[in-house]
Structure formats: C-alpha cells, structure tokens
Amino acid sequence: MILTEMVIEIKGLGKTYRLYRKPSDRAKEALDVRRKKYHSDFHALENVDLVVNKGETVGILGRNGSGKSTLLKILTGVTSQTSGTVAVNGKIAALLELGAGFNPEMTGMENIYLNGTMQGISRTAMERLVPSIVEFADIGEFIDQPVKTYSSGMFVRLAFALAINVDPDVLIVDEALSVGDIYFQAKCYRKFEDFKKAGKTILFVTHDMNSVLKYCDRAMVLDHGSKVGEGSAKEMVDLYKRTVAGANSVERRSTTVTTADGLWRDKVVVNASALDYGDGRMRITDFGAFDESGGLSQSIQKGSVFSIRMRVTALAEVPDPIFAMTIKDVKGNELTGTNSKLEMMDPGPVLPGDEFVVEFRAPMLLQGGQYLISLGCTSYDPSGELVVHHRLYDIFSVYVVANKFVVGAFDMGFDMSVERAN
Numbered sequence: 001m002i003l004t005e006m007v008i009e010i011k012g013l014g015k016t017y018r019l020y021r022k023p024s025d026r027a028k029e030a031l032d033v034r035r036k037k038y039h040s041d042f043h044a045l046e047n048v049d050l051v052v053n054k055g056e057t058v059g060i061l062g063r064n065g066s067g068k069s070t071l072l073k074i075l076t077g078v079t080s081q082t083s084g085t086v087a088v089n090g091k092i093a094a095l096l097e098l099g100a101g102f103n104p105e106m107t108g109m110e111n112i113y114l115n116g117t118m119q120g121i122s123r124t125a126m127e128r129l130v131p132s133i134v135e136f137a138d139i140g141e142f143i144d145q146p147v148k149t150y151s152s153g154m155f156v157r158l159a160f161a162l163a164i165n166v167d168p169d170v171l172i173v174d175e176a177l178s179v180g181d182i183y184f185q186a187k188c189y190r191k192f193e194d195f196k197k198a199g200k201t202i203l204f205v206t207h208d209m210n211s212v213l214k215y216c217d218r219a220m221v222l223d224h225g226s227k228v229g230e231g232s233a234k235e236m237v238d239l240y241k242r243t244v245a246g247a248n249s250v251e252r253r254s255t256t257v258t259t260a261d262g263l264w265r266d267k268v269v270v271n272a273s274a275l276d277y278g279d280g281r282m283r284i285t286d287f288g289a290f291d292e293s294g295g296l297s298q299s300i301q302k303g304s305v306f307s308i309r310m311r312v313t314a315l316a317e318v319p320d321p322i323f324a325m326t327i328k329d330v331k332g333n334e335l336t337g338t339n340s341k342l343e344m345m346d347p348g349p350v351l352p353g354d355e356f357v358v359e360f361r362a363p364m365l366l367q368g369g370q371y372l373i374s375l376g377c378t379s380y381d382p383s384g385e386l387v388v389h390h391r392l393y394d395i396f397s398v399y400v401v402a403n404k405f406v407v408g409a410f411d412m413g414f415d416m417s418v419e420r421a422n
Contacts (some may be wrong), residue, residue, distance in 0.1 A: 004090065005053060005054040005089075006051060006052070006053055006054075007052050007053060007054050007056075007088070007089050007090055007169065007170055007201045008050065008051065008052040008086075008087070008088055008089075008170065008201070008203075009050075009051050009052075009085075009086075009087040010048060010049055010050040010051070010071075010075075010077065010084065010085070010087075011084055012047050012048075012049065012083060012084035012085070012088050013045055013047070013048040013049070013050075013071070013074065013083070013084035013085075013086060014045050014046050014047060014048070014069060014081060014082050014083035014084050015043070015044045015045040015070050015074060015079070015081050015082050015225075016041050016042065016043050016044070016045070016082045016083075017041070017042045017044055017066075017109040018039040018040075018041065018042075018163055019039055019040050019041070019042050020038060020039050021030070021038075021283075025038035025039065026038070026039075029072055038098075038347065040168075043225050044067050044070040044225050045067045045070055045071060045074075045225045045226075046225045046226050047084070047226065047227075048067070048071065048084070048226070048227050049227065050220060050230070050292070051154075052170075052201060052203065052275050053201075054138055054199060054201055055167075055196065055199045055200070055201060056201055056202075056218070056331075057192065057196055057201075057202040057204060057215055057216050057217050058201075058202070058203055058204070058216060058217065058218055058219060058220065058390070059204050059205075059211075059212035059215075059216035059218075059219035059220070059233060059236070060203060060204070060205045060219065060220050061205065061206070061207070061209070061212060061219055061220070061221045061222070061236060061237070061240040062221060062223060062240075063223065065224075066176075066222040066223050066224060067222045067224075067225040068205045068226075069174060069205070071222070072094065072174060072203070072205060073174065074086060074173055075088065075094075075203075076092055076094040084383065088170070089169075090168075090169025090170055090201070090334065091160075091166075091167075091168050091169045091170070091255055092168060092169070092170045092171075092172060093119075093163040093164065093166055093168030093170070093171050093172070094163065094171075094172040094173075094174075097357075100188060102115075102147050102155070102158075102159070103147065104146065104147050104148035105146055105147075105148065106147060107143070107144050107145055107146055107147070108137070108139065108142060108144065108145065108147055108158050109130075109134075109143050109144055109152070111147055111158070111310075112126065112130060112134075112158075112162060114127055115162050116129070116166070119166060119341050122164060129165050129166065129350070130133065132161075132165050133158075133161045133162055133165045134185070136157075136164070136165065136191075137154075137157045137158045137159040137160075137161035138157065138184075139154045139157055142154055142326070143158075148254055149229075153159060153184070154173070155264040156184075157184060157248055160173075160188060164191055164195070165181065165274070165300065168200070169200060169201060170200070170201045170202070170203065171200060171201070171202045171203070172202075172203045172205075173202070173203070173204050173205065173206075174205045174350065177372065178239070188210065189211075189215065192204075192215055192346075198256035202215075203214060209237045209240065209241070209299070209368075209399065209401050210368035210369065210401060210402055212233050212236070212237055213233050213234060213237055213368075213401070213402070213403055215403070216233045217233070218230070218231060218232055218233060218236070219231070219232075219233050219236035219237070220236065221236050221239050221240050221243060223243050223366050228243060234403075237401060238354060239344070241297070241299040241401075247328075250260050264286050264287060264288030264296060264309065264311075265286050265287055265288060265395065265396075266285070267288065267296050268288050268289070268296070268298060268396050269298065269396060269397070270395060270396055271274060271372075271394050271395055271396060271397070274392055274393055274394050274395045274396075275391070275392070275393035275394070276390075276391075276392055276393075276395075277388065277390075277391055278377070278388045278389045278390035278391055279315070279387065279389055280292045280314075280315060280316075280390070281315055281316040281317075281389045281390065282312055282313065282314050282315060282318060282321060282350075282377045282389035282390055283312065283313050283315055283377075283389075283390050284310050284311070284312050284375055284376075284377060284392055285311045285312065285313050286310065286311035286377055286392050287308070287309065287311070287373075288308075288309055289306065289307070289308055289309075289310075289373070289396070289398045290306060290307045290309060291304065291306055292304040292305045292306065298342060298396065298397065298398050298399055299399045299400075299401055300364050300398050300399070300400050300401070301364065301367070301400075301401050301402075302364055302365075302367070302368060302400050302401060302402035302403070302404070302411065303364060303365075303411075304363070304364055305361065305362070305363050305364070306361070306362070306363075306364050306398075307356065307359050307360060307361040307362075308325050308326075308359070308360045308373060308375075308398075309358065309359045309360075310323070310357075311355065311356070311357055312355065312356045312358060312377055312390075313353075313354070313355050313356075314350040314351065314352055314353065314354040314356075315352055315353070316352055316354065317349065317350065317351055318349070318350050318379050318389065319349045319379065320346065320347075320348070320379055320380070321340075321347055321377055321378070321379050321389070322339050322340050322341045322376075322377070322378045322379055322380075323339060323340045323347075323356070323358045323376075323377055324337065324338070324339035324340070324375070324376040324377070325337055325338065325339070325360045325373065325374070325376075326373075326374040326376075327366070327371050327373060327374075327398075328371065328372045328374065328394070329369070329371060329372070329409070330369075330370060330371075330372065332372075335366065335371070335409055335410075336366075337374075338360065339376075340358075364400060364408050365411050365413075366400050366409060366410060366411075367400065367402060367405060367406070367408070367410070367411065368400050368401060368402030368405065368411055369399070369400055370397050370398070370399050370400075371398050371399075371400065372394040372397050373394070373395060373396050373397065373398060374391070374392060374393045374394055375391070375392045376390065376391040376392070377389045377390045377391070378391070
C-alpha cells in the first residue's frame, strides 16, 4: 500500500462578503440599535472540500468570479474564511497578485530582502539565496531600480523568482504568470517539473486548459463559489468546457435582446472590439464554431474534425460573391484560411434576399491554444478591384485542447520510427 502525506486539507470552506450600496451604510448598520440590515450577502465560496497530497500538481479551473482567488487568499492567510476549516502542513510560497508585498519606492534588491524578512528568513540566509533569485528573474540592471519603474513583466519575473527560491513545500500560482513572455513561461514550467521531482506541491490556477492537461495530476472546477467537480485533468477540462459553454449560452441570450432566438452567435463569446465594415450589399448575419459531433463549441479537440459556419444574406445584386474565413494566432499572424474562389466554388450571381449557409470544415491540426476567427464576403468589380461587402475581423475565437504537443504551429501527424542500426 502506498502511503500519501496530506499537505492541504480543506473542509466545508465558505467565505461570505457583506456588500454595501454606499460607504455610509456600513456605519449605519453598526450604529443602528434595531440591528437593521443595510448590506446584502455575497457568497464567494460555499462548502468547498479539497485534499492535496505531497508532490501533487493540482489545477483549479473556474471562470472569473468563481471563487478561485478567494480560495487561494484564504490558503495563504491574506483573508480568513467565514466557515469551514483549512489545514496546511508545510511552508507556502504564493504568487497571487502582481507585485503583492512589494514596496514600489524600494529597489528590486531591497524588496528581495524585505520579502525575506516578511517570510521569517534571516538576512544571512537571504544573502545565500539572492544570486539564484537574481539569475532567475533576469531583469538586469533594473534589480537596483525602484520597483515602481518596472513593467508588468519585470514585476512577475521578480515575484516568481522570489516565490520559488525560498524553498517552499507548496507553491501557489495564480494567473499572474500570463503576463510573462513565452520564454519566461517556459522557464517557469521547467521549474514546475523540478519542483515535482523534488516532491514539492503545486496549486495552479489558470484558464489555460492545455497547461492543466500537461502539468496537473488532477484538477478541481469551481463555479459561482461552489465545487462542481474534482478528478483527473482530462475529466475536469471537459467539465470546465461544458460549464463555460452553458454559461456563455445563458449570458448571450440574456444580453442579446434585439436578435431572434436560435442564432449561433447567441451562444458564442463575441469580440466586442472586432472590426466590422463593408458596403452592406451582403451581410453576415450569423456564425459559430462546431465540434466533431456537430455541436456549437468554442473548444475544439486537436485531431478532431471541426467546422466554422456563417450565414450570409444578400441585400443587393452581387455578380460573383466570395466567402472567406481566416484563422490567426493571438499575435495576429495569419496561420491558415481559405475562400470560395480558392476552393474553385462559384455560387453564381445573387439577388436581394438570397441567403447562404457557408461551412469551412477540416481536421484540427493546430497546436493547443487560442485562435482568432475572421469572416468575410467580397467580390471583384468590373475593373478588377476587390470590393468588401461585409468583413468581421477577429469576431470570435476557438480554443484548441491538445493532449500531445509538437514543434511549431501545426501537427502534421508525423509517423516516427527509431531503430538501432546494429
């Protein structure tokens, strides 16, 4: 029998905040002899249970407002719970909020020693740790500049370097790492692996489902302050996708009061700042992403067949329309795309009132990550000039969930073999 050592035990954890409409209501409530209630209760956490064992990397998934950050602040003693119990066996280092605990007027080096003092580490011990902290942070001469002059990337580099070099038993990481560049993130993930090999414990709070699949032994999903599931990383990523999809569907329907029921776009998180322009002779009226089973989903499993669909209505005569779709990465690089002209499809001349359902269907070969979708409807005038009738740039995104990673943007499905020559 394998014995496990419990590092964190959470039982029936709850946190309730009192919300007041205006500051004076707090004083009124405190002084009212009739004990009149001037606040409303907001339950950030309700009856949450979790056990984390030594050496585990546990992911905590949840939408904004689900209670993730509240849970971590209770674990680190930043705030106290309203109900339930929390037991932690070991030293915790946390990277919760960017630059938390830093004095902006002090230099990076001064803040290193200040944080060491706050954690009960002697100056002599900190002097031994400083070289490794400075090397990992890799912010050069800025280590001797006031922290208030740092960029967000420098903040997180120094904060993370401090957190991992004080030899914690448990490392807690919130979304703060997302501001680091890709090279620093890679360095952090390598450090995660070193921590795991050393028997350390990691709590990893993120929206990045691929990171949970790749690094976490198991995960927990929070929604509206309650635990809705706990299990393997894959099971919880699937649950999280269903939770997000259901919530987006309800939220879009509640806010889109000017459109008819049943639109695909009602169930899609639409980019409010997308570029939307054209001469109006044709109009893209609906769009969405669909998984292999044909269901609307902005999360696509790598290797599965997916499709992007759009509905288009002609408002004027167009001799030969071209329907187009492009997929870009978050930096704006066009990775792939096609249009009806490239595919040698000729819809022919259209008249006002004509409607089309256009589908772009293919295996998902992109790496895990988030990608932007652009849609368009154009044609060429008699002089050969391109005319844009309606174009939606970066109108929504799809998230590719991957269990296997390769080098580059695409997975070409290489068939690899290694044989001994002797």
